Amino acid sequence: MNLDGTALYAALIHELKNNLGLLSMTLDSIPVQDEPQHDRSVGDARLLCQSVIDRLQQALLIYKADNQQLDPVIDAYSPHDLVHELMERTVALSRGRFRVETELASDVPAIWFFDRDLIEMALLNAIQNSLAYARSCVRIEASMLDGCLALFVRDDSDGYPDHILTSVATHTPYRSTGTGLGLQFAKMVIQAHENKGTLGELRLYNETGAVFCLILP
Secondary structure, eight states: OOHHHHHHHHHHHHHHHHHHHHHHHHHHTSOOOSOHHHHHHHHHHHHHHHHHHHHHHHHHHHHHSBTTBOOOOOEEEOHHHHHHHHHHHHHHHHTTSSEEEEEEOTTOOSOEEEOHHHHHHHHHHHHHHHHHHOSSEEEEEEEEETTEEEEEEEEOSSOOOHHHHHHHHHTOOOOOSSSHHHHHHHHHHHHTOEETTEEOEEEEEESSSEEEEEEEO
């Protein structure tokens, strides 16, 4: 694709994101009516709209990445603040339909070095997937694992299908109409984080539900 085509592609993505942003604001303005079918339909539409917005942003970043490598902007951020803000976003997206829990291990430091925007995008994608499949609870956690910061999104769904677990474990690509782009983006984000020769890692597994984990060196 030539430069004009690239610019057109980027402009189209931004236009779609802006339009969906307006739609999301409209959906946010619809009041709760205490009618389960109505409120659930509006909630599902809000979640889907935000998910598409995030997918478009991820697609744009993947497309623009040179040689399929993101260039993270590493700085000092608070894992505590990140978990708290993710909890607030999750509560807002769930609109009371799910229990949202958090846990911060006592040894999680006040500061860690990472690209906050990219990590937040990857975790929000996992949260949106959990809200789509969880039965009643989504849990956001931070802990230390072998000297690395581990960030978790857990839910009480039926868990990840075997083909997704296998693709992540064996680093093989797969096609999916659901989490495919989000997981591709998460892999790129976490593998772009490196410290003293150690790369970040994405882990998926099932443990009374789906567990999404980003490990930051």
